[in-house]
Amino acid sequence: MPQRWIAISAADLYWRSWNDETVVYNDLTGDTHQLDPLTETALRAFTEGALDAPGLATAMTAFLGEDPGADLRTWCGQTIDRLAFFGLIEPAADGP
Amino acid sequence: MRLADLARDELNRRLAGPGLAVRTGPFVFRARTDVDLVQDGLALLYADYPVLDAAPFADYHVSVLPSRGPRRWYRPQVHFALDEFHPFRPFPRDHALPLFEWGLNWSIATTVNQYLMIHSAVIERGGRAVILPAPPGSGKSTLCAALIHRGWRLLSDELALVRLDGSAILPLARPISLKNRSIEIIRDYLPEAVLSPRCEGTAKGTVALLKAPSESVARKQEPARPAWIVFPKWQAGAEAAMTPRSKADTFLKIGENAFNYSTLGRTGFESLARVVDACACSDFIYSRLDDAVAHFEALAAEGEGTP
Numbered sequence: 001m002p003q004r005w006i007a008i009s010a011a012d013l014y015w016r017s018w019n020d021e022t023v024v025y026n027d028l029t030g031d032t033h034q035l036d037p038l039t040e041t042a043l044r045a046f047t048e049g050a051l052d053a054p055g056l057a058t059a060m061t062a063f064l065g066e067d068p069g070a071d072l073r074t075w076c077g078q079t080i081d082r083l084a085f086f087g088l089i090e091p092a093a094d095g096p
Numbered sequence: 097m098r099l100a101d102l103a104r105d106e107l108n109r110r111l112a113g114p115g116l117a118v119r120t121g122p123f124v125f126r127a128r129t130d131v132d133l134v135q136d137g138l139a140l141l142y143a144d145y146p147v148l149d150a151a152p153f154a155d156y157h158v159s160v161l162p163s164r165g166p167r168r169w170y171r172p173q174v175h176f177a178l179d180e181f182h183p184f185r186p187f188p189r190d191h192a193l194p195l196f197e198w199g200l201n202w203s204i205a206t207t208v209n210q211y212l213m214i215h216s217a218v219i220e221r222g223g224r225a226v227i228l229p230a231p232p233g234s235g236k237s238t239l240c241a242a243l244i245h246r247g248w249r250l251l252s253d254e255l256a257l258v259r260l261d262g263s264a265i266l267p268l269a270r271p272i273s274l275k276n277r278s279i280e281i282i283r284d285y286l287p288e289a290v291l292s293p294r295c296e297g298t299a300k301g302t303v304a305l306l307k308a309p310s311e312s313v314a315r316k317q318e319p320a321r322p323a324w325i326v327f328p329k330w331q332a333g334a335e336a337a338m339t340p341r342s343k344a345d346t347f348l349k350i351g352e353n354a355f356n357y358s359t360l361g362r363t364g365f366e367s368l369a370r371v372v373d374a375c376a377c378s379d380f381i382y383s384r385l386d387d388a389v390a391h392f393e394a395l396a397a398e399g400e401g402t403p
Binding site: 014016018019021022023025027030032034 | 342343344345347348351358361362365366369372373
């Protein structure tokens, strides 16, 4: 069963957006991150509930209105790695 | 009473003795020094500042005093102290005046957390502030010096003190540190400006301090609301141009330039976010000060009359 991930507590994330640019502050690490619209959508999806990589691909396909195929799946895997590296998402409690 | 109202003998007596309490922006510093270069510098550069006769409290007790030991006979040095703490190694005696200014900047930058503190110049017109963050060598101080003699008020050349609710920037008008070629550029451009003697061979090259305009010192209680963030860059031969820049990128760059953004945590984020919300953000390239002044005139004219 693929690893499922979830955003850290919403109480620890502070957002600010201007047009299609977003910054998010992680109160647990004290770091501020700039997010492009796709990454912002991914992180917001993880705030809605736990997702694995295929689940994120489904959420992103819905956002994009089309399925870019393998490119999107690769991007989802890389994005999960990046968000986890920065401590913005963590393994879901029900994960393996 | 202003510092200029004190007779020189009395000024020197206080500086060498109990100390002289001076208000700058929201802070009071009590200065002690028997080094004539600093005494002369304070008399020249701080002439318009209010002196507090019997200040019951000073935020900073700072001193620049000669170092002791045999070296004083062949290589005289001075040291800066905040209370009894010496944050720097001794400096050559000739660098005493810039050392005083850098020491006071250091004292404020390392202790203040009741404001978000951004490393930038700030100028004001019509109640609206321009934040000018920039790395050394970008021409920030030169530009700031020119603008405050062409209709803008100086809030600060080094430290933007932002209220934590992001609504206003407090004045901290102090002398502007000009370096190397900027000294002659400003001497030529502003013959009326008051500059300290040049100080050669400092860690930052040749330095001279420009006196803050009297009006900026007098309006020490008037904050300004953030309206623009402009990243200036001097570039030889460049046509002056102001180009919009990304707010998110501006946010990150200013956060990196803030002394206490990380320390303030979530409060710092919210504070800076409100500032960026309120500001138009631009990059500004220039090579001639007259062109720069004209561009900032146009900036001031934008939305004029807006409270």
